[in-house]
Ligand code: SF4
């Protein structure tokens with residue numbers, strides 16, 4: 525039970541309810557009181573679900589795991605913005621103090637044909653896994669872990685690789701893009717490995733396969749609106765898409781010459 529205090533908020537929450545992929549959905553309206561500004565956004569949903577369960581209603585399905593901004597599962601459109609109004613912040617890291625007493629919040633699932641709704645706010649992001657499986661890895665011999673310093677990596681390259689490795693695969697880039705493009709996600713994975721010597725052996729093959737998979741999954745093409753980078757909680761820069769395009773052209777030229 526949440527204790528009432530003078531700072532607690534009352535909110536109207538409109539939530540997309542959809543029982544299954546092949547069933548129609550609608551926005552359902554809920555009033556919720558006694559929300560502390562110190563709660564996280566997902567804790568607010570926990571309180572709402574507690575109320576629904578006590579009333580004998582179906583709780584709202586939403587994805588979450590780490591609740592620390594690491595796993596990338598907690599994507600929700602909040603008032604039309606992926607992960608809500610704060611930059612570089614996942615839904616689980618968002619606090620209710622970001623909203624005002626009396627606010628109306630509209631919660632929807634990621635919108636993209638390639639991310640079908642499973643239930644309520646939960647979408648199927650397996651298309652991302654299939655893009656990774658098509659080439660987002662390095663093939664290595666199994667055995668003992670190699671010496672960390674065995675292959676020197678220049679500092680600037682290491683920084684670029686780490687910057688792109690920060691992608692948590694949340695899908696906000698796709699959800700924010702009017703074309704539902706997955707280019708920021710794919711570019712982060714390609715750029716990460718293309719900056720490391722360990723990724724060199726499969727560099728050309730990787731980008732060709734990942735772009736082909738991305739297109740086959742039904743994601744749209746990038747038209748440089750930049751919404752993806754603006755909504756990315758991991759701060760993946762738009763420049764990574766330019767890197768992806770360069771890697772792709774480079775690989776195409778190399779395959780033509782072979
Ligand atoms: S690029 Fe950013 S928005 Fe897109 S999946 Fe990765 S972390 Fe999420």
Ligand code: FES
Nearest residue numbers: 591595596598616
């Ligand atoms: S629950 Fe893991 S990033 Fe939000």
